[in-house]
Amino acid sequence: MSRIRAPLSIEQLKEIQGRNDSADVRVLLWEVRRLREIAAAADELERSLGPRVGMSGLIRASLRVQLDGEPCAISMSPST
Helix, strand or coil, X not given: CCCCCCCCCHHXXXXXXXXXXXXXXXXXXXXXXXXXXXXXXXXXHHHHCCCCCHXXXXXXXXXXXXXXXXXXXXXXXXXX
């Protein structure tokens, strides 16, 4: 079981900023945005690669498990 908390929604982040709109909180929120953009790019790259085979397939499968819980990957997942 992971010790990492579930990701915060955009609404939750806005509520945090509303409660404490300090320069430090704004810097942290920009960092959250930067990291979400990196996760979104990783999600897009992983989806664009071919079948998951061999050792790289295991690594990609592990990455996919982590990305599937991220808000940026959830909002970008293809509708079926």
